[in-house]
Amino acid sequence: MKKIVTILGARPQFVKGAVLSRIIEKYKSIEEVIIHTGQHFDENMSAIFFNEMNIPKPKYNLNVNSLSHGAMTGKMLEKIEEILLTEKPDAVVVYGDTNSTIAGALAAKKLQIKVVHIEAGLRSYNMQMPEEVNRILTDRISDLLSCPTDTAIKNLEKEGFNNLPSCIEKHGDIMKDAVEYYSEMAAEKSAIMEDENLQKNEFVLATIHRQENTDDINKLKDIFSALEEIHKEKTVVLPLHPRTKKVLDKYNLQPKITFINPVGYFDMLVLLKNCKMVVTDSGGLQKEAFFNKKHCIIAREETEWIELVEHGFADLTGSNPEKIMDAYVKFDKSALSFNKELYGSNVGGKIHQSIINLIEE
Structure with missing residues (x-):
């Protein structure tokens, strides 16, 4: 059976990861190994998510937190690499724009393991934000760029991603699945x-x-x-x-x-x-x-x-x-209707199928 390693570390990633983990468990088409980097370590900001949302417990917890950006990313990179050498996955899945995201993507790419970036193509155009640096670099080394919006697709096109050997797909926002x-x-x-x-x-x-x-x-x-x-x-x-x-x-x-x-x-x-x-x-x-x-x-x-x-x-x-x-x-005083469709539907299912397509190529 094909295997993916999912990197989770910060609070929103637990929520997004829960959607995909539930779909993987339902179809049992691939094996998922979860690494929790420990970036959010407070009980109310981490473990509680795994408990109340029935997310599979991480196989690995790196306990990397409370460090500078460089030290945190470096320690995560080192520890994730060791695990990837042991697990030998077909792809690594990362979410968003945290230090956990860039560390997971870098570790995978240096070992020639395919990288899936969920929430690709987002830009604030503020390079003072550590998150902006993380998301740009992660996009650049990803094999599957899962974009939540048309704007994200356009951002990647502006940056020349159509000329790179990566697959850009608009799936919608996986957070919408979680809320629903x-x-x-x-x-x-x-x-x-x-x-x-x-x-x-x-x-x-x-x-x-x-x-x-x-x-x-x-x-x-x-x-x-x-x-x-x-x-x-x-x-x-x-x-x-x-x-x-x-x-x-x-x-x-x-x-x-x-x-x-x-x-x-x-x-x-x-x-x-x-x-x-x-x-x-x-x-x-x-x-x-x-x-x-x-x-x-x-x-x-x-x-x-x-x-x-x-x-x-x-x-x-x-x-x-x-x-x-x-x-x-x-x-x-606003009476604005919120019925506009901005973020897609069945997003997790679409991402799941694209991951299967990627690792079975």
């Missing part, structure tokens, strides 16, 4: 609304964790000042990322909003379903807001999911408090 599959289960299992005493449409869900914001104290202060203003009118609920907590503690900042502990995927789905709107610097949450028919205020200067902005479902505000408030006021 797990939403009902989440509603049954999550008690987050009751636990936090929240009412439907009476709170704004916020997540702030990206380094471009946490590493710049002025940006962070600006974002939280806007969240405090919103909180005066509608409760702002923010699951506090460890990185953000560390910075707030360092500067003894105590924004007057409602902080809660990091939540599992089911709790997050329920919060998304019941919130009024979302304020975030996360990439994945922008789309999950859309899938749950919620407007999104993007606290970044750019987004990889530009179609959300172009169609009026999201606003790019950066850390500017006035822009954040303007977007809040606008979306609070």
Whole structure:
């Protein structure tokens, strides 16, 4: 039987990986070995996903975390290479744009193992972002580029990928499959609304964790000042990322909003379903807001999911408090329909078939 090795390390990758793992288990057409790099090691940000989503437990856990970008990527690269030499897979599957992504792709390519990049072709065009560097380099050495949108395809074409020996396919966004599959289960299992005493449409869900914001104290202060203003009118609920907590503690900042502990995927789905709107610097949450028919205020200067902005479902505000408030006021009164099809359907099934085609060539 043909074999793939899947590299997972950061929270969104567990969610995306769950979709493909479920399809692989259903058809039993290939063997999947999962490597967890350990990039997210907090119980609420890692292990809880494997437990509540019935993802197969990783065969390997590298426990690589809390290091600089170079040290983290290097250690992952070394350890993944050792495993690939042992497992001898037909392909390595990587997701997104993390250090785990580029380490897995590099290890595979140097051993002449085929690379599948899910969420290929995304661009922020901001080379200050480590994620942008990771995704560009991973795309360049991938054999199968699984693109979520037409924009992603166009980005690759602009960069000359049509002239490279790689297969570019538009499959759609695998995160959409996850939201559709797990939403009902989440509603049954999550008690987050009751636990936090929240009412439907009476709170704004916020997540702030990206380094471009946490590493710049002025940006962070600006974002939280806007969240405090919103909180005066509608409760702002923010699951506090460890990185953000560390910075707030360092500067003894105590924004007057409602902080809660990091939540599992089911709790997050329920919060998304019941919130009024979302304020975030996360990439994945922008789309999950859309899938749950919620407007999104993007606290970044750019987004990889530009179609959300172009169609009026999201606003790019950066850390500017006035822009954040303007977007809040606008979306609070919006009656825009969310029935537009942007991200495909049966995405996991399409990716599964393309992987089989690749490794059986």
